Amino acid sequence: MNFSKEITHWYFQNKRDLPWRKTKDPYRIWLSEIMLQQTRVAQGLPYYQKFTEEFPTVYDLAKAEESHVLKLWQGLGYYSRARNLHFTAKDIVNNYNGEFPNTYKALLKLKGVGDYTASAIASICFDEIEPVVDGNVYRVLARYFDIDIPINSTEGIKTFKKLAFEVIDPKDPANFNQAIMEFGAVQCKPQSPNCTICPLASSCLGLKNKRVGILPVKLKKTKVKNRWFNYLVVVSTQEQTLLEERKGKGIWQGLYQFPLLETTKEVENIEKYQAEIEEIINIKDFSITQFNKKIKVHKLSHQHLHTTFWIVETANSLKNGISLQEIRKYPVPILIGNFIEEFNF
DNA sequence: AATTCGGGGGA
DNA sequence: TCCCCAGAATT
Incomplete structure (x- = not known):
């Protein structure tokens, strides 16, 4: 059996039962693909359930408030995906008569839809012969063919897309594309793949040359920056705060947050920032205490946020204050959401 | 071509 | 710790 036949065969025997595999509705496939960008299936799954329940059709999503979409997206990260998702839903309703385009080329024009997602929708929904190349595919191809061109280099992107074209099953691109991704996620996984039970072991060049462990090769990423976030949690006597x-x-x-004082290092004397704080929250008469003495480091892929929350108590009435009852309606970073649950006002 | 967009999970 | 995850947009 050749590569693509073996992959597809493995898929039919081992594929996970996932909700987006029960439909060819372009709206739902699109939704799942956007959610799963740089996101594990296990993490995206509950969000897919929430979205399909709340927005069963592209029309429901199009007429929603953006903050509502962001609120449902809260915790999934890469929030431009949610904003582009909402933009494109409106675009489909207003300019495409509510129907998704049915070719790779036309799908590429949609905001938030790049090469991978256009290929996925075109192949899965419309059986177009267009290979997907996601992180799984890079890994499977790099190992099987023992290719050490960096997958995130211009040459690598071009090389692997071309190779994917050569191995795709033209008779069933929909299943082949999902098969090679599933194979990468479950069998040819990043760490310690169990090559002894791999159906492709006998023909895998990476295995033969003992290079599975170093493949795929990836260019090094840039180093993280450190930032210091001081959130000002205003608590008024009228059960209000500021966001x-x-x-x-x-x-x-x-997304929303408490008024932020960003500094270049850890704050030791908050009194030094009295004037700045007055300006930020537009209140002069307050007392301030630190909620978490130990700074929490919230780690993003490219930034380390050294965060602390300052409780600002005041008897003043707040000009643009929101009632504490409403606070959980706002979309917030997970960092803020965790604080809200912990502080519990 | 390089950087910037989150958050979580596994080794 | 470090790396990766059904990548895309911007610089």
Whole structure:
């Protein structure tokens, strides 16, 4: 049996029972693909359930408030995916008569849909012969053919896409694409793959040359930056607090947070920042205490956020205050969400 | 071509 | 700790 036949055969015997494998509805396939970008199946699954329940069709998603979409997305990360998801839902309803385009080329025009996702939808929903190349496919191909070109280099991206075209089963691209990804996720996994039970072991060049452990090769990533976040949790006597929306560039666009004082290092004397704090929260009369004496380091892939929460008590009424009853309706970074649960106002 | 977008899980 | 995850958009 050749490579693609063996992969597909393995798939039919070993595939997991996942909800998006029960449909060819482009809306649901699109939804699942966006959610699973850089995200494990186990992490994305509950979000897929929530979204399909709350927004059964693209029309339901299109008419939702963006903050509602972000709230349901809360905790999944890479929030531009959620904003682009909502934008494209409206785009489909307004400019495509509610129907997804049915070719790879046309799908690529949708915001948030790149090469991988366009290939996935085109092949799974419309049986187009277009190979998907995700992290799993890079790994399977690099190992099986023993290729050490860095997968995140320009040459690597081009080489592996070409190779994927050569191995795809033209008679069943939908199942082949899902098969090679599933194979990568379950059998040819990143750490300690069990090659002794692999159906492709006899023809795998990486295994033959004892290079499975170093493949695939990836260019090194940039180092993380450190930032110091001081959140100002205003507590008024009227059961209110302040939240602000993150706008502009950077992390967590469109999500809410407590007013933020960002510093270049750990704050030791909060009194030194009295004037800045007054300006940020627009209150002069307050007392301030530190909630967590130990700074928590919230680790993102490219930033380490050294965060602490300051409780700011005031008798003033808040101009743009929100009631504490409403606080859980706002989409917030998981960091803020955890604090809200812990502090419990 | 390189960087920037989260958060969680496994070794 | 470090790496990776059904990548895309921006710089």
